[in-house]
Structure formats: structure tokens, C-alpha cells
Amino acid sequence: MKGMTVIVKTISSWVKVLIILFGIYIILFGHLTPGGGFAGGVILASSYVMLMLAFGREFVQKDLPLSLDSKLDCLGAVAFAMIAVLGYVFGKSFFDNFLSQFGRHLRLISSGTIPLSNIAIGLKVGASLFLVIFILSTFRRDSSDDKQE
Amino acid sequence: MNIMFYVLLLFILIAAVIAVETKNLLSSVICIGAIGFGVSIMFLFLRAPDIAITQIVVEVLGLIILIRATISRDLTFISGDKEFFGTVVSVVIIFMIFLVGIRVFDTIPEFGQPTFAQAHNPASETYIEDGLEKTGAANIIASIILDFRAYDTLGEATVLFTSIIGATVILRRKSRKALGELE
Amino acid sequence: MIGLLPAFVVIPLIAAFILPLFGKKGKDAATILANAVILLLLVLAVVAVYSGKQGIYEIGDWSIPLGINLVLDGLSALMLLAIATVATAAMLFSARYMEQYTAKAKYLSLFLLMVAGMNGVVLSGDIFNLFVFLEIASLASYALVGFGCGHEELEASFKYMVLGSVGSIFILFSVGLVYGHTGTLNMAYISQTIQNNGGLNAGLTFALALFIVGFGLKAALVPFHAWLPDAHPSAPAPISAMLSGILIKTLGVYALSRVVFNIFGVSQATGWLIIVLGLISMIIGAFLAIGQEDLKRLMAYSSISQIGYVVLGIGLGAALIQKGEDKLASLAILGGLFHLVNHAVYKSLLFLNSGSIEMATGTRRLEQMGGLAAKLPYTRATCAVASASIVGIPPFSGFWSKLILIIAAILAGYYWIAAIIVFVSLCTLIMYLKVHRYVFLGQLPEKLQNARENKGTMLFAMAFLACLCILMGLLVIIPGLKEAVLDPAVKVLTGGFEYSRFVIGPGG
Numbered sequence: 001m002k003g004m005t006v007i008v009k010t011i012s013s014w015v016k017v018l019i020i021l022f023g024i025y026i027i028l029f030g031h032l033t034p035g036g037g038f039a040g041g042v043i044l045a046s047s048y049v050m051l052m053l054a055f056g057r058e059f060v061q062k063d064l065p066l067s068l069d070s071k072l073d074c075l076g077a078v079a080f081a082m083i084a085v086l087g088y089v090f091g092k093s094f095f096d097n098f099l100s101q102f103g104r105h106l107r108l109i110s111s112g113t114i115p116l117s118n119i120a121i122g123l124k125v126g127a128s129l130f131l132v133i134f135i136l137s138t139f140r141r142d143s144s145d146d147k148q149e
Numbered sequence: 150m151n152i153m154f155y156v157l158l159l160f161i162l163i164a165a166v167i168a169v170e171t172k173n174l175l176s177s178v179i180c181i182g183a184i185g186f187g188v189s190i191m192f193l194f195l196r197a198p199d200i201a202i203t204q205i206v207v208e209v210l211g212l213i214i215l216i217r218a219t220i221s222r223d224l225t226f227i228s229g230d231k232e233f234f235g236t237v238v239s240v241v242i243i244f245m246i247f248l249v250g251i252r253v254f255d256t257i258p259e260f261g262q263p264t265f266a267q268a269h270n271p272a273s274e275t276y277i278e279d280g281l282e283k284t285g286a287a288n289i290i291a292s293i294i295l296d297f298r299a300y301d302t303l304g305e306a307t308v309l310f311t312s313i314i315g316a317t318v319i320l321r322r323k324s325r326k327a328l329g330e331l332e
Numbered sequence: 333m334i335g336l337l338p339a340f341v342v343i344p345l346i347a348a349f350i351l352p353l354f355g356k357k358g359k360d361a362a363t364i365l366a367n368a369v370i371l372l373l374l375v376l377a378v379v380a381v382y383s384g385k386q387g388i389y390e391i392g393d394w395s396i397p398l399g400i401n402l403v404l405d406g407l408s409a410l411m412l413l414a415i416a417t418v419a420t421a422a423m424l425f426s427a428r429y430m431e432q433y434t435a436k437a438k439y440l441s442l443f444l445l446m447v448a449g450m451n452g453v454v455l456s457g458d459i460f461n462l463f464v465f466l467e468i469a470s471l472a473s474y475a476l477v478g479f480g481c482g483h484e485e486l487e488a489s490f491k492y493m494v495l496g497s498v499g500s501i502f503i504l505f506s507v508g509l510v511y512g513h514t515g516t517l518n519m520a521y522i523s524q525t526i527q528n529n530g531g532l533n534a535g536l537t538f539a540l541a542l543f544i545v546g547f548g549l550k551a552a553l554v555p556f557h558a559w560l561p562d563a564h565p566s567a568p569a570p571i572s573a574m575l576s577g578i579l580i581k582t583l584g585v586y587a588l589s590r591v592v593f594n595i596f597g598v599s600q601a602t603g604w605l606i607i608v609l610g611l612i613s614m615i616i617g618a619f620l621a622i623g624q625e626d627l628k629r630l631m632a633y634s635s636i637s638q639i640g641y642v643v644l645g646i647g648l649g650a651a652l653i654q655k656g657e658d659k660l661a662s663l664a665i666l667g668g669l670f671h672l673v674n675h676a677v678y679k680s681l682l683f684l685n686s687g688s689i690e691m692a693t694g695t696r697r698l699e700q701m702g703g704l705a706a707k708l709p710y711t712r713a714t715c716a717v718a719s720a721s722i723v724g725i726p727p728f729s730g731f732w733s734k735l736i737l738i739i740a741a742i743l744a745g746y747y748w749i750a751a752i753i754v755f756v757s758l759c760t761l762i763m764y765l766k767v768h769r770y771v772f773l774g775q776l777p778e779k780l781q782n783a784r785e786n787k788g789t790m791l792f793a794m795a796f797l798a799c800l801c802i803l804m805g806l807l808v809i810i811p812g813l814k815e816a817v818l819d820p821a822v823k824v825l826t827g828g829f830e831y832s833r834f835v836i837g838p839g840g
Binding site: 249250252253255256257258271272273275276296297298299300301303304305307308310311312314315316317318319321323324325326 | 345348349352391392394397398399400431432433434435438439441442445448449452458460461464465467468471472474475478479480481482486489509512513515516518533534535538
Binding site: 026030031032033034035036038039042043045046049053070073077080081084094095097100101102103105106110111112113114117118121124125128129131132133135136137139 | 198199201202203206207209210213214217218281283284285286287288290291292294295296299300302303306307309310312313316317320
């Protein structure tokens with residue numbers, strides 16, 4: 001897969017930035033406006049899927065290697081579980097929102113562990129969805145190779 | 150608003166039936182996309198923008214993958230006959246569930262009425278009234294899924310993690326080692 | 333102890349999240365880490381049973397029904413112990429057995445996810461949370477069944493996934509119905525609402541029916557068993573041991589009895605429905621098992637038959653509670669739960685035996701084996717113990733649980749049920765005589781001349797379970813042990829609605 005035409009490549013390289021920014025916005029403001037880690041993570045993943053469709057797999061591989069991607073996946077999951085454990089350590093119980101009175105209501109920095117959890121989930125969902133799409137697309141090439149042999 | 154709701158419902162049902170019945174794989178995939186977008190508009194009507202956003206982004210991503218998968222395949226037509234016995238059994242079962250469903254739908258509260266009103270000590274009222282005070286999150290959905298019921302969200306994240314690990318395991322190239330490699 | 337309850341779920345979860353980071357080089361470290369985690373869970377489970385503490389843990393410091401709670405009572409503690417025991421043996425066995433396959437770190441991760449999912453199901457006090465963890469365990473098992481990536485494995489995994497998803501959807505739909513009717517997801521509050529309304533209405537009855545079908549699919553009771561004979565043989569042997577040994581019981585029998593006894597309340601109709609499902613599973617599973625030519629497939633059908641015993645005991649208990657005969661009901665439930673634990677041990681041992689045989693001979697076809705008694709002495713000995721136990725020869729563990737079931741059936745006046753139990757035991761005898769006749773006795777085929785016994789952790793895992801098979805009879809013979817381990821679990825089920833008062837407390 002060598003990618004699509006110049007027009008598609010140019011436009012997607014511009015749009016990519018906007019999509020990633022939008023994904024980050026959805027994740028960071030998840031505790032104030034509709035959205036959150038899951039939706040934002042899918043948006044982040046879709047920006048890389050668009051790059052993959054426009055530029056080809058090899059280009060995206062250079063930008064975000066598969067091994068790094070699966071590490072990010074694990075890292076996001078561990079981070080979310082760690083937030084829960086921190087509640088156990090610093091707060092009263094497991095998953096305790098021990099920072100909930102930190103910051104002011106309706107501001108970006110508020111509501112304690114909720115934005116942190118959103119970031120962890122966003123990282124996890126984005127990395128894992130991109131990972132599974134990448135694996136599905138490479139798998140198809142292998143199976144078609146088998147048929148030709 | 151109510152009329153729109155039923156129109157949407159009908160649209161989703163028709164798309165679902167076509168998706169199952171059509172023999173062309175590509176049109177089936179497009180119908181699945183139509184179902185997904187219909188559902189996300191439905192969520193907007195039900196004033197659930199959080200779920201609508203998630204539904205729409207997942208739908209876009211899923212549709213891209215499915216269309217990519219179907220376009221590059223040569224075999225886009227499904228063939229094969231249906232078994233008569235199987236069809237009869239499934240029709241009978243669906244009809245029975247339909248009959249039971251009519252009785253069941255009589256018992257659940259009317260559409261638009263809060264279902265938790267009959268509860269003894271409803272948690273949902275506390276979420277709405279004290280959610281901001283107790284958790285500090287302006288978005289009540291976020292306060293429920295990441296604070297009150299964060300354990301569920303950990304479970305959901307794990308479901309995703311499990312399916313990704315499962316997919317990488319199932320799709321790996323070489324699954325067994327040659328006999329000599331075992332010491 | 334109660335303060336440590338989340339550890340049962342979180343420790344395997346975090347370990348499972350970290351494990352995929354160990355690549356090819358860190359394989360040994362990953363194996364050690366996974367084994368250590370499972371051993372830690374076993375220790376925790378033993379402490380949970382031994383201390384006899386019961387209580388609830390409110391996650392996030394939110395009082396129920398605002399938040400989610402974990403509940404440790406007798407039944408949960410018993411299930412935790414059973415899960416940890418089987419998982420320890422299977423994990424030890426995997427350490428060497430899984431060297432045949434690639435991607436061992438991911439295998440270990442999926443294994444721990446499955447264990448975490450089952451622990452979550454057993455501890456959860458929230459019906460939606462129960463569903464979420466049930467999904468984790470199910471998804472991990474779908475992937476593990478297809479771990480070999482061969483044609484047969486993938487087909488079995490796909491079949492299992494489709495039927496398992498149907499079961500999950502039934503359960504999810506039912507959870508939605510229950511929430512619509514009661515306005516709460518907490519199991520104790522649902523139960524309280526049902527008691528206050530004085531019973532079930534049409535919607536809740538439909539929800540109960542959906543729960544029975546959904547959990548019946550997970551437990552592979554007979555009308556819903558189609559996936560099991562494909563899925564369990566196709567998985568790697570330690571996973572077959574986990575699936576047959578404990579997964580179908582946790583996701584099926586435990587969840588079903590929790591929902592029927594503690595949430596919806598028993599009735600004559602549900603009791604007899606469960607009895608009939610159990611009897612059909614016993615008989616049909618046994619008949620189908622006798623005809624099998626594939627070693628693991630035979631054992632898989634035998635699992636269906638054995639799960640029938642467990643469900644029969646529990647259903648008999650439900651019907652007897654409704655008749656007001658509480659003593660007999662607790663006897664029947666004791667038989668069912670004791671059989672559940674016994675079956676977990678000896679069926680996982682049998683599947684580990686089959687893995688050992690398959691690794692030595694490279695085949696699962698019965699007619700291609702023979703005369704392996706001299707080549708695989710330890711496998712043969714442990715297999716003999718497990719077979720004697722499953723058939724019900726005294727003093728092995730299976731005998732006691734079957735005896736209790738028969739006594740309960742006779743005292744309750746259901747002689748025909750006792751007759752069926754004995755008859756199915758005879759069928760079980762036939763199938764395991766067949767296994768021994770074809771595998772261990774007879775002529776050694778030419779190409780199996782250099783079959784070798786597997787040493788090390790595999791042997792240790794089998795010996796561990798074999799010892800348990802012999803010693804488990806003591807659980808009912810020594811009086812103190814029965815009171816400490818089995819009776820609290822039985823009380824949870826016979827107590828019925830006591831569950832909601834226990835969780836909410838006297839003030840609620």
C-alpha cells in the first residue's frame with residue numbers, strides 16, 4: 001500500500017493536526033463538557049488511521065512503531081489502575097477520589113482524579129484501537145500472500 | 150419529537166433487516182453504518198450527548214475498517230441456502246419473544262417517565278442533585294463513570310484491553326514452535 | 333481481610349497489564365511473575381476462608397447504592413478458594429506446557445485477566461459490575477481457546493464467541509430490565525425492592541428467564557451446550573482445565589444461584605426448571621461422552637454431565653426450600669456445592685493429564701494410543717486417582733458429594749432422581765474405563781516407543797491436584813472443616829433474602 005494521491009496526502013497532513021487537537025480537547029475537558037477519555041481516544045486513533053489510509057502503512061510505522069503503540073496501550077491501562085491504587089494509599093478506599101476538593105468547580109483543574117483518569121483512558125483507548133486496526137490490516141496482507149504461494 | 154423518534158426507530162429497523170438480508174457485503178456494511186448513525190441521532194434526541202459522541206466516533210472508525218476490508222476483497226457476494234427448519238425455528242422463537250415482550254412492555258414505566266421514580270432510595274437522584282458538590286465534576290456523566298462507578302470503568306477498560314490482546318494473539322503469524330525448539 | 337478485598341481483582345489486573353511488556357527475552361521473568369501472582373491469590377483466598385470474616389467493601393468510599401460494593405460471604409470465599417486452587421495448578425502446568433507455543437507473555441496476561449474476571453464476578457455486589465467482569469473472563473477465554481491458531485481451534489473459538497456473546501446479550505438485556513423495574517443496580521437493593529413489592533411482576537419474571545438462559549449458556553447446560561464440546565478440547569490443556577474446571581462454574585452456576593436464591597428468590601417453578609436442566613445435562617452429557625473417540629472431547633462431554641450434578645443439587649435445594657424443608661434443602665445444596673469444588677479439582681486434573689498425554693504422544697485420538705502405562709507412570713497414577721474420584725469410588729472426593737446428593741434425594745422422597753444419579757455414575761465409570769483401556773493398557777504402538785514422561789512443574793501440578801482429590805473427602809468427614817469451609821457457603825444460599833439484610837445492614 002503506497003498511499004493515495006498528492007491532494008489527499010496534503011489535506012490529510014493539515015487536517016491531522018486539527019483532529020489530534022480536537023481529540024486532546026475532548027479528553028482534557030471530559031469532566032466539564034460531553035466527551036471524555038473513551039471518545040477522545042477514539043478520535044486520536046482515527047487521526048492515525050487517516051494517516052495510514054492516506055500515506056500507507058510504512059509511513060505510519062516510522063511515526064508510531066507498533067512496539068511503542070502496544071507499550072502505550074499497557075501504560076494507559078496501568079496508569080488507570082494506579083489511580084485506583086493511589087486512592088487506596090492516600091485516600092480512604094480503593095478508587096477514592098482523594099483530590100476531589102482540589103481546584104475550583106467548573107475550571108479545567110477540578111474534580112480530582114477524574115481528569116487524570118480521562119487522560120489515562122484516552123491514552124489506552126487511542127493506542128489500543130490504532131493497534132488493532134494496524135494488526136488487522138497487516139494480517140490481511142499475510143493471508144493473501146499465502147494464497148499466492 | 151415523538152414522531153421523529155418513531156421515524157428514526159423505523160429507519161434503524163429497516164437498515165438492520167437489510168443488513169442481514171442483503172447478499173452484497175458492501176451494502177450490508179453500509180447498512181450497519183446507517184444503524185450506527187441512526188442510533189447516535191437517537192441518543193441526541195434522548196439528550197445523551199456523551200453517548201452520542203462516543204457512538205459517532207466509534208461508528209466512523211468501525212465503518213472505515215469494515216469498508217476497507219470489504220472493498221479490497223474479491224468475494225463480496227454471499228451465497229448459500231437457508232435451512233427451512235432453522236428458519237421456522239427462529240421465526241417461532243422470535244414470535245414467542247414478541248408475545249412475551251408485549252406483556253413485559255406493559256409493566257415498564259411509560260417512555261419519558263424516569264424509571265427510577267419507583268425505587269426506594271434512588272441513587273440516580275443523588276447523582277443529579279449532589280454530583281457536582283460531591284465529586285467536583287460539572288459533567289455528571291463523567292462524575293458517574295469515573296467516580297461513583299469508576300470500578301465499572303476499570304472493568305470496561307479491561308474489556309477493551311482483553312479484546313486487543315486477544316486479537317493480537319489470534320492474528321499472530323506463527324503460533325507453534327517446531328518440535329526441535331523445545332529443550 | 334475485608335480491606336484487602338479489591339486486591340483479589342486488582343493484583344491480577346495490574347500484573348496482566350504489565351505482562352505484555354515482557355517480550356521474548358523476558359519470558360522466564362514473566363512466567364515467574366505470573367506464578368507469583370497466582371500463588372499470592374491462593375494465599376489470600378486461604379486466608380479469606382480460614383479467617384471466616386464476612387463483610388462488604390465500598391469502592392471509592394461511596395455508600396451503596398451510590399457506588400459499587402464488593403461482598404465477601406461464605407459462597408464467595410468458597411469460590412475464591414476454588415478459583416485460586418485450579419489456577420495455581422494450571423499456571424504451574426503452563427510454565428512448561430506452553431513452551432510449545434509462541435507469545436507466552438500474552439498467554440500469561442490473558443490467563444491473569446481470566447482469573448481477575450472470575451474473582452470480580454465472585455466478589456461483585458452489583459449486577460452490572462458482575463456483567464462487566466463476566467465479559468472480561470469470557471473474552472479472555474475466547475482468545476485462549478483459539479490460542480493455537482489452527483483451523484480447528486479458530487473455528488471452535490468463533491463458535492464459542494458467537495454463543496457466548498448471545499448469552500452475554502441475554503444477561504445485559506436482563507440487567508437493563510431489572511434496572512428499569514427496580515431503579516437500582518445493587519443486588520441487595522434489587523432484592524429489597526422485590527421483597528417490598530411482594531414478588532415478581534411480568535417484567536421481572538421475564539428478566540429471570542433471560543438470566544437463566546444467559547447463565548445456562550455460560551454453564552453449558554444441555555439445551556445450550558453446543559459450544560463446549562468444541563471449545564474445551566481445542567484450547568491448550570491448562571486452559572481446558574481452567575474452562576472445564578472453574579470458568580463454567582463461576583460464570584454459570586455461581587452467577588445463576590446468586591441471582592435465583594439471593595436476588596429474585598426461589599420458587600417451585602424455578603427450582604424444578606433448574607432440576608430438569610441438571611438432569612438432562614447429566615444424562616445427555618454422559619451418553620454423548622461414551623461414544624467419543626477423542627480424549628479431550630470425551631472429557632468435555634463428561635464436564636457437561638458433571639455440571640448437571642451441581643445444578644441438580646442446587647435446583648433440588650431451591651425446590652425444597654420452597655416446600656419448607658430447610659434441613660433437606662441445605663443437604664442438597666451442600667451436595668451440589670461440594671460436587672462443584674470436587675469437580676473443579678478432578679476435572680482440571682484430568683485435563684492436565686490429557687495435556688501431558690498429548691505432549692508425550694502428539695495425538696488426542698484414543699485408538700492411536702495404548703500401552704502408555706509403562707511410559708507415563710505418574711500421569712497414569714494421577715489419572716487413575718482422578719478417574720476414581722469422578723466415578724465416585726470411596727474414599728475419593730467424588731464419592732462423598734454424590735453420596736450426599738443421593739441421600740438428599742432419597743430423604744426428600746425423589747427416588748427416581750437418586751436412581752438417575754447412580755445410573756449416570758455407571759455411565760461415567762464406563763467412559764473412564766474406556767479412557768484407561770485405550771490410553772494406558774493394551775499394545776504400545778510403534779511410533780510411541782519414545783514417548784517420555786514430562787518432568788518438573790507439570791508433574792508437580794498434577795501431583796498437587798491428585799493429593800487434593802484424595803484429601804478432599806476430609807472436608808465432610810472432619811466436622812470442624814465442614815463448618816469452616818462448606819457450611820457458610822450453603823447458608824448463603826439457603827438464607828435467600830438474608831443476603832440483602834446482610835449487605836444493607838439492619839438500618840436499611
